[in-house]
Amino acid sequence: MIIPVISIFLMAPRMVNLPPGKVLMVLQPHHDDHTTDYGMGGLIAKFTEAGWEAWYVRASNDEKDGANGYAHNDMINLRESLAGTRELGMKGVYSLNWRNDYMDPIPLNELREQLILLIRKHRPDVVLGHDPWGHYDRNPDHRKVARAEAEAVWMAGLSNVHPEHFELGLKPHRVPYRFYKARVDYGRGHEANAFVELTESQVRKKQKAYVAHRNVYASPAMARSVRQQLEAQGLVIPELEGKSDEEAAVMIEEWHMDWISRKRGAENGVRYAEIYWFADEFDSLPGLKEYLGANVVKK
Amino acid sequence: MRMLALFLLLAAGLWAKTILIVAADAPDFVLAAGGAVAAMIEAGDRAILVRVTNEDKDSYGLTAEETALRSRAECEQAAGILGIGKVVHLGYRAGELGGVSPTEIRDRILFQVRLHKPDVMFIPNPYAEYVEQLDRHYVGMAAEEARRAAALGNHQPPHEAVGLKTHHTPELYYYAQPVDPRRREPESTATFVPQPVVKDIARTFAKKVRAAQALKTSNHAMAMRVRERLEATGRRLPLLDTVDDASVAKLAELNVAGLAKIGAADSPYRMAEEFHYAGKDFQVPEKLRAK
Numbered sequence: 001m002i003i004p005v006i007s008i009f010l011m012a013p014r015m016v017n018l019p020p021g022k023v024l025m026v027l028q029p030h031h032d033d034h035t036t037d038y039g040m041g042g043l044i045a046k047f048t049e050a051g052w053e054a055w056y057v058r059a060s061n062d063e064k065d066g067a068n069g070y071a072h073n074d075m076i077n078l079r080e081s082l083a084g085t086r087e088l089g090m091k092g093v094y095s096l097n098w099r100n101d102y103m104d105p106i107p108l109n110e111l112r113e114q115l116i117l118l119i120r121k122h123r124p125d126v127v128l129g130h131d132p133w134g135h136y137d138r139n140p141d142h143r144k145v146a147r148a149e150a151e152a153v154w155m156a157g158l159s160n161v162h163p164e165h166f167e168l169g170l171k172p173h174r175v176p177y178r179f180y181k182a183r184v185d186y187g188r189g190h191e192a193n194a195f196v197e198l199t200e201s202q203v204r205k206k207q208k209a210y211v212a213h214r215n216v217y218a219s220p221a222m223a224r225s226v227r228q229q230l231e232a233q234g235l236v237i238p239e240l241e242g243k244s245d246e247e248a249a250v251m252i253e254e255w256h257m258d259w260i261s262r263k264r265g266a267e268n269g270v271r272y273a274e275i276y277w278f279a280d281e282f283d284s285l286p287g288l289k290e291y292l293g294a295n296v297v298k299k
Numbered sequence: 300m301r302m303l304a305l306f307l308l309l310a311a312g313l314w315a316k317t318i319l320i321v322a323a324d325a326p327d328f329v330l331a332a333g334g335a336v337a338a339m340i341e342a343g344d345r346a347i348l349v350r351v352t353n354e355d356k357d358s359y360g361l362t363a364e365e366t367a368l369r370s371r372a373e374c375e376q377a378a379g380i381l382g383i384g385k386v387v388h389l390g391y392r393a394g395e396l397g398g399v400s401p402t403e404i405r406d407r408i409l410f411q412v413r414l415h416k417p418d419v420m421f422i423p424n425p426y427a428e429y430v431e432q433l434d435r436h437y438v439g440m441a442a443e444e445a446r447r448a449a450a451l452g453n454h455q456p457p458h459e460a461v462g463l464k465t466h467h468t469p470e471l472y473y474y475a476q477p478v479d480p481r482r483r484e485p486e487s488t489a490t491f492v493p494q495p496v497v498k499d500i501a502r503t504f505a506k507k508v509r510a511a512q513a514l515k516t517s518n519h520a521m522a523m524r525v526r527e528r529l530e531a532t533g534r535r536l537p538l539l540d541t542v543d544d545a546s547v548a549k550l551a552e553l554n555v556a557g558l559a560k561i562g563a564a565d566s567p568y569r570m571a572e573e574f575h576y577a578g579k580d581f582q583v584p585e586k587l588r589a590k
Contacts (some may be wrong), residue, residue, distance in 0.1 A: 002519075015483050022531060032331035066443050069576060070549065076324070107398060108397040108398060109395060109397055109398040112397070131430035133429055144326075147397070147433065149341060150431055151394065151431065151432075151433050152433050154432075154433070155356070155394055157524065158356045158357070158394075158412070159358075159359075159360070159365060160355060160356045160358065160361075160363040161356055161394060163363075174524065174528070191480075191481075193480065277429075279429070281528060281567070283429075283478065284478065285521070285525070285554065286433055286476060286477050286478055286557070286558065286561060287330070287476075287553070287555065287556070287557030287558035287561070288525070288550070288553060288554050288557055289557070290557055290560075291553050291557055292525070292536065295536055295537065296529060296533065296534050296535070296536050297535060297536075298533060298534055298535075299530075299534060
């Protein structure tokens with residue numbers, strides 16, 4: 001007998017604190033993905049303020065991002081990703097240098113192997129990245145890196161996966177916790193199940209990390225345009241008076257980061273927040289999760 | 300009386316369905332669909348399992364070759380417990396399907412569809428979210444496509460030369476272990492698309508447990524991974540203080556029981572499995588059905 005069923009399991013995001021651990025790895029395609037209007041910068045700062053060692057893996061060379069031509073963009077974006085991640089207290093950046101926006105046809109298993117190698121080297125307790133199951137993400141690099149990440153986090157724990165790594169003294173390591181982000185305005189693809197509360201200090205770091213990417217954000221032309229539009233309506237923003245277009249652009253972008261952090265906070269009953277899909281350590285064993293929760297004891 | 304028994308036997312044979320199960324790996328199929336398939340077999344249907352990967356990665360302390368060998372034997376044992384009559388091993392290396400042509404996988408499954416002419420297919424749900432083993436996604440995509448392509452004569456024309464006719468499979472079950480929080484949501488209100496269903500597995504639960512326990516290599520790896528994770532964080536699970544055949548079998552049973560409980564949520568059943576089901580009306584618009 002077939003019984004059709006419909007039920008809604010989804011609930012409002014729950015507050016998640018930092019899981020136990022000490023190493024964070026952020027797996028992303030681009031220089032600026034560590035801090036966007038849909039997440040990460042505040043959470044990364046939360047980890048590093050708590051003493052975690054944090055690494056950024058940038059899979060592409062970012063040659064398309066910016067108005068300076070391929071090679072220059074590549075160089076500027078690398079410099080700015082070092083600056084941005086430094087604002088967040090991260091320890092270092094690995095650039096895999098796959099060609100920006102040309103990642104769809106690259107071998108998935110090769111990219112995955114690079115991530116597995118770095119996971120085995122640093123043994124992160126948490127990986128942050130794009131949601132591999134996000135819908136409508138039209139950026140090929142986001143999709144590709146997320147898909148490689150989805151498997152790398154658990155396959156790094158299997159001794160029959162790239163056993164050549166063990167010649168270097170590395171050992172299998174399965175990543176127990178994952179935070180995934182994606183735009184929530186892209187259809188029904190990504191629905192957050194968790195929010196993390198941010199402090200004022202973490203939001204300030206997020207702002208600084210965001211505007212470190214002057215090659216793509218905080219454009220003086222944007223500030224000029226905003227001011228012209230306001231002027232046409234007889235309006236001004238007092239805080240921007242006397243500032244150069246570049247200074248005004250930085251302020252506007254910082255307000256944007258502040259606004260989105262407040263918005264996510266208000267939606268979840270706190271002052272500042274970011275929202276994620278959070279995967280707990282035994283989520284991949286749904287049949288055992290309840291039993292483990294009830295029967296695991298301290299040593 | 301004898302004639303009646305003979306008639307009933309013949310009738311059962313005529314009405315029996317052929318089920319083709321496509322799986323990336325044995326644990327996924329057994330845990331997500333083993334109970335429902337066993338129930339259909341107990342009711343008289345016959346089943347064939349197409350196992351796409353060789354499962355050479357999922358072990359603890361064994362080489363890939365030894366893992367593949369053991370997993371194959373254990374898969375056949377589990378299939379036998381569920382009553383599956385035949386297992387076809389396609390032999391792709393586990394975890395590597397992201398580097399294999401989807402069309403190649405599709406066409407190998409398509410061959411099996413035309414060979415066995417199933418009435419029902421069980422395939423991994425490629426749209427299930429947060430299923431970390433992407434082999435299951437790739438196999439689901441390939442199998443879904445194979446079901447369609449097997450009915451179209453312009454796919455694999457050489458098949459006709461060897462007597463393989465086109466075949467349409469009228470019923471389709473998409474299975475996945477319950478990690479997708481939106482799995483109970485209907486895909487849409489359209490009549491075309493598979494809808495969520497649950498199937499009672501209380502009668503075949505014990506059989507499913509035994510089939511799951513037969514997958515000793517992957518169960519042992521699961522137990523060791525859980526134990527290592529707990530040890531690394533200053534915790535322990537008393538059941539796994541000693542990891543041996545008995546404790547691993549118990550863990551497998553608990554896993555099946557936990558999954559059955561999740562599957563039965565919001566249903567009239569005590570133990571169940573969840574699917575997306577596309578029945579005979581699949582792809583027939585409602586306005587045309589009356590005609």
